[in-house]
Amino acid sequence: MGLVNITGKDVKLIMVGGKGGVGKTTCASAVALKLAMDGRRVLVISSDPTPSLSDIFEVSIGSEEVKISDRYELYGLEISSDVVLAKWKERFGDEIYEVISSFANVDYDFVDYVGTAPGIEEEYMLSFIIELVESGKYDIVVWDTAPAGHTLRLLRLPHLFLKHMEAATKFYMNMYAYLERLKDAVRFKASKRSLLEIIGSWEALSERIVEFIRDEKLTKYLIITIPEALGVKLTERVIAEFKENMLKVENIVVNYVVKEADCEFHKMRKAMQQHYLDLLANTYKDTNLVILNLTPWEVKGMERIAGISQALFLTP
Numbered sequence: 573m574g575l576v577n578i579t580g581k582d583v584k585l586i587m588v589g590g591k592g593g594v595g596k597t598t599c600a601s602a603v604a605l606k607l608a609m610d611g612r613r614v615l616v617i618s619s620d621p622t623p624s625l626s627d628i629f630e631v632s633i634g635s636e637e638v639k640i641s642d643r644y645e646l647y648g649l650e651i652s653s654d655v656v657l658a659k660w661k662e663r664f665g666d667e668i669y670e671v672i673s674s675f676a677n678v679d680y681d682f683v684d685y686v687g688t689a690p691g692i693e694e695e696y697m698l699s700f701i702i703e704l705v706e707s708g709k710y711d712i713v714v715w716d717t718a719p720a721g722h723t724l725r726l727l728r729l730p731h732l733f734l735k736h737m738e739a740a741t742k743f744y745m746n747m748y749a750y751l752e753r754l755k756d757a758v759r760f761k762a763s764k765r766s767l768l769e770i771i772g773s774w775e776a777l778s779e780r781i782v783e784f785i786r787d788e789k790l791t792k793y794l795i796i797t798i799p800e801a802l803g804v805k806l807t808e809r810v811i812a813e814f815k816e817n818m819l820k821v822e823n824i825v826v827n828y829v830v831k832e833a834d835c836e837f838h839k840m841r842k843a844m845q846q847h848y849l850d851l852l853a854n855t856y857k858d859t860n861l862v863i864l865n866l867t868p869w870e871v872k873g874m875e876r877i878a879g880i881s882q883a884l885f886l887t888p
């Protein structure tokens with residue numbers, strides 16, 4: 573049991589995940605504040621369908637980046653699905669239309685239809701965030717992800733865009749096979765960028781993203797869990813899935829741990845938690861487990877967030 577360790581000087585992205593209500597946004601905020609206090613220029617992003625950075629920092633945060641501290645270079649962004657999809661359409665709409673309309677007779681509205689394919693949002697979020705990271709506007713980006721289900725979906729890599737193109741056309745066609753047949757036709761379209769070029773650029777993008785999030789020097793993962801059966805089970809699944817995708821989780825925060833028990837109720841809770849803490853410690857011997865105690869108050873405002881930063885990084 574130790575402290576959060578994300579100190580690599582090259583770290584550019586920190587992804588915070590875990591099941592609903594375990595304290596993801598709280599921890600993401602505390603990590604972001606700590607990094608900003610260390611003098612870094614930090615952006616904390618929430619892509620949760622019900623974002624609550626605004627509530628925690630008690631500052632209005634929306635779909636444009638805003639500074640959320642007078643003293644530190646700390647910025648926030650809460651991005652809703654609508655905005656994500658609009659940005660996605662802006663970025664890929666024309667390309668998708670160009671590809672699909674070359675073999676099917678469809679209106680531009682078809683792009684919206686593709687946008688409703690499950691997972692598009694999360695996948696595009698990754699691309700959007702990596703672009704932000706690479707823009708150099710911030711030293712580090714902390715991403716408070718949506719509850720675990722979405723995180724898992726997001727990890728179904730690679731070639732994400734292509735896969736969705738296939739699914740979304742609903743013609744059950746194999747895009748590659750189709751393209752093979754199109755190849756010759758495409759070659760004659762001298763004036764236009766070839767379809768293969770467009771699709772190739774999507775592939776290159778998805779590969780770049782995968783490389784980025786697999787690079788242990790650039791991306792760190794912080795999984796938040798609770799010392800209860802459900803939390804432990806879900807964490808197991810998340811970590812297994814991360815592993816399958818060659819992503820290494822170095823830190824697990826166990827939140828809501830009862831520190832002192834001076835009544836029967838809390839004694840029982842503490843004993844129950846201890847069981848799961850032992851289980852976690854045995855299961856994740858190579859992972860840094862960090863205990864975060866349950867506080868008597870909810871975490872709201874800079875001072876309390878700073879208290880959580882302290883607990884995560886400073887007090888053993």
Ligand SMILES: Nc1ncnc2c1ncn2[C@@H]1O[C@H](COP(=O)(O)OP(=O)(O)OP(=O)(O)O)[C@@H](O)[C@H]1O
Binds near residue numbers: 591593866867868871
């Ligand atoms: N260690 C703690 N002690 C006491 N309260 C806490 C602690 N950690 C988080 N909380 C409180 O628990 C609630 C849920 O936390 P938070 O919003 O960070 O969870 P979340 O995982 O982001 O939830 P969601 O999945 O809904 O986004 C908040 O009211 C927060 O203030």
Ligand SMILES: [Mg+2]
Binds near residue numbers: 597620623624716
């Ligand atoms: Mg949250």
